[in-house]
Amino acid sequence: MDDSVCSSAVSLTRTEVAEPQETNQLDLGELSTFIMDFLCGTSKKGCATNWFHIQEHVVAHFTAGRELSSQERSSITQCMWVHREQAALTERQSEQLLYTETAKTGPDDSTDQFLVCTAYTQNYTIGTLCAAINQAYCKRHGYLWREEREHRFEDMMGQIAPRRNCSWYKILMLRKLLEEEADLLSSQRVRYLLWIDADAIVVDPSVTLSDLVAKGKHMELIIGEDMYPKSPCAFNAGIFLIKVGVWARQFLRDVWEGTAGTRYQSVAHFEQAAMIKQLKMDFEGLDDKYKQLQQPYHSLLGGPVVKSFIHVCVLGCQEMNTNITDEEGPQNREGAAKNTQRTDQHDAPDGLYGQEDGGQIGVNVREDEAGIGQEPYAKFAFHVAGRRQKVKLLLEMVQSRQIPIPACVKMEALFLNFNGRPGHRDRKRDKEKVAGTGR
Numbered sequence: 054m055d056d057s058v059c060s061s062a063v064s065l066t067r068t069e070v071a072e073p074q075e076t077n078q079l080d081l082g083e084l085s086t087f088i089m090d091f092l093c094g095t096s097k098k099g100c101a102t103n104w105f106h107i108q109e110h111v112v113a114h115f116t117a118g119r120e121l122s123s124q125e126r127s128s129i130t131q132c133m134w135v136h137r138e139q140a141a142l143t144e145r146q147s148e149q150l151l152y153t154e155t156a157k158t159g160p161d162d163s164t165d166q167f168l169v170c171t172a173y174t175q176n177y178t179i180g181t182l183c184a185a186i187n188q189a190y191c192k193r194h195g196y197l198w199r200e201e202r203e204h205r206f207e208d209m210m211g212q213i214a215p216r217r218n219c220s221w222y223k224i225l226m227l228r229k230l231l232e233e234e235a236d237l238l239s240s241q242r243v244r245y246l247l248w249i250d251a252d253a254i255v256v257d258p259s260v261t262l263s264d265l266v267a268k269g270k271h272m273e274l275i276i277g278e279d280m281y282p283k284s285p286c287a288f289n290a291g292i293f294l295i296k297v298g299v300w301a302r303q304f305l306r307d308v309w310e311g312t313a314g315t316r317y318q319s320v321a322h323f324e325q326a327a328m329i330k331q332l333k334m335d336f337e338g339l340d341d342k343y344k345q346l347q348q349p350y351h352s353l354l355g356g357p358v359v360k361s362f363i364h365v366c367v368l369g370c371q372e373m374n375t376n377i378t379d380e381e382g383p384q385n386r387e388g389a390a391k392n393t394q395r396t397d398q399h400d401a402p403d404g405l406y407g408q409e410d411g412g413q414i415g416v417n418v419r420e421d422e423a424g425i426g427q428e429p430y431a432k433f434a435f436h437v438a439g440r441r442q443k444v445k446l447l448l449e450m451v452q453s454r455q456i457p458i459p460a461c462v463k464m465e466a467l468f469l470n471f472n473g474r475p476g477h478r479d480r481k482r483d484k485e486k487v488a489g490t491g492r
Contacts, residue, residue, distance in 0.1 A: 165244040167262045172201035172226055173251035174209055174219070178467050179443055180251035185459040186451070190255040196262065197241065201226065217319035223248055223290070224324050228305045231297065238297055246301075250291040252443055253374070253436035256454045260433045265294060265373065268359065269366035273300045276365065277373030280438065282351040287332075287339040288367050290325040291436045292374040300364055307331050337362045376440055377430045379453040444468060 169191050173180030184200050191198045204212075206219070213221045227246060230238065247262060249255075269275030276293035279286045295301045308314050313334055314327035332339060339362060343350040350356045352369035360367040371377075435450045437443040444467045451458060458464070 165263075166197060166242045167245050167247055168197040168199055168230070168238070168241075168243045169247045169249060169262075170199045170223075170226060170230070171249050171251050172204070172209075172222055174204050174206045175202070176206065177251060179447065182444075182447060182458070182462050182467060183249075183251055183254045185462050186254045186456060187249055189457075189459055190258045193258055194261055196247075197243065199230070215318055216323075218323045221318075221324045223250075224305055224309050224327075227295065228302075228309060231302045231305065243297055245294045245296050247294050248290075248292065249434065250436060250438065252438065252447075253291055253434050254447060254450070254456070255433065256431050256435045256450055256456065257433055258456075262294065265368075265433065268372065269294065269368060270359070270361055272296075272361065272366040273298065273364040274304070274366070275368065275373075277368050277375075278351055278370040280370050280374070280376045280436075282353045284351075286322055286325060287329050287350070288325075289370070289374050289436075289438065290328055291438050292434055304331065304335075304364075307335075332362075332365060337365050339365070339367070371430055372432050374434060374436050375431045376436050376438055376446075378435070378446055378449050379430060380449065381430070 169187065171180070171184055171187065173184070180202060184202065188198050188200070190196075209219050209222055210217075213219065213225055227248060230246060245262065245266060265275060273296045274293060275295075276288045276290065279289040295305075308324065308327050308331050311331060313331040314324070317323050317327040317330070320326070329339065333341060340350040342362075343356065343360075348356070350360070352358045352371075358369035358372060431450070435447070437446050440446055450456075
């Protein structure tokens with residue numbers, strides 16, 4: 054690492070305990086050398102690089118356990134980002150992919166394959182509609198399809214225990230694919246996995262997954278922004294592409310087993326928040342970099358549509374994962390703002406397996422934040438996360454985009470005995486039956 058890069062960061066100062074009035078300039082060249090030596094020592098021992106632990110060693114070595122100022126933390130973080138980016142370049146050069154040929158710069162339709170994955174519980178009837186449409190999209194482009202729909206809600210929760218929200222199941226399913234079916238993925242030349250939530254549908258089948266990978270600069274994780282511009286989340290984990298390889302296996306393992314995921318086993322935003330936390334612990338930066346630069350992050354607030362980091366590319370929500378219908382888009386921004394306002398307390402996740410109304414407190418999409426002249430609004434997929442009347446909105450988008458509904462979908466079943474939450478009947482209907490007014 055060139056010391057001049059790190060030396061351009063803000064100088065750190067350290068107050069001596071014995072003489073409070075005097076300060077010593079921390080040599081960022083020395084800091085850079087310390088990080089490099091630590092990385093070399095870790096590599097010689099054959100240990101995996103844990104950037105969060107490296108930061109802890111840096112702080113302990115240079116500050117003797119004292120409390121850091123915000124300016125010092127910012128400077129150390131910036132220096133860590135520089136080393137993280139340089140290490141990522143080395144990682145890519147020596148990456149051992151689960152692939153039979155030499156690593157390429159990006160997917161090639163003629164040789165590379167995609168596996169599209171989803172899962173939902175038996176009673177989640179919305180999942181049958183979305184899965185049928187998405188499977189038809191896969192058949193159109195020759196993509197592989199993996200659907201798990203036979204689980205009872207109780208069985209799914211048992212598999213992910215002690216995690217208390219079924220949205221965690223996506224991490225378990227993807228981990229099993231990468232670790233237990235690695236040979237199969239390699240033999241079928243699968244380069245990327247696409248996860249799509251069970252309440253999301255592809256609404257523009259002309260967009261290929263290779264298009265998304267190219268737009269996402271062939272990064273290891275390509276994901277969309279959260280639908281809500283003022284959301285505390287750097288992205289929404291309802292739809293994402295993850296590259297088959299060493300990085301993906303380690304990342305999902307860390308999310309599932311590491312300290313980042315422990316806090317969010319039963320706290321919103323569950324696996325999504327754990328993914329974001331783990332990436333920040335790995336010094337990917339995400340929205341923190343934009344905050345330090347005092348620049349807008351979300352594309353609907355003036356931020357860039359494509360945001361590239363070390364292993365991650367975050368696309369604008371309309372590029373990949375939006376919950377605004379065509380009718381609510383540019384033609385009716387006021388309606389979109391009203392319908393997407395979320396003011397309820399978290400007690401459930403966004404609609405992965407049917408749980409509605411789990412939103413951040415007090416988020417309001419203003420008229421000038423919804424649509425921003427996009428036509429049509431959803432450029433790839435429509436995801437009804439956080440919305441009421443999911444079936445109604447999905448069918449509106451199906452009609453708007455003239456998407457044929459496969460014959461296997463039983464339309465009457467979409468509206469039967471389901472209020473959006475697995476394992477729960479419609480309480481209002483049950484009360485009416487008790488009162489003798491129900492049918």
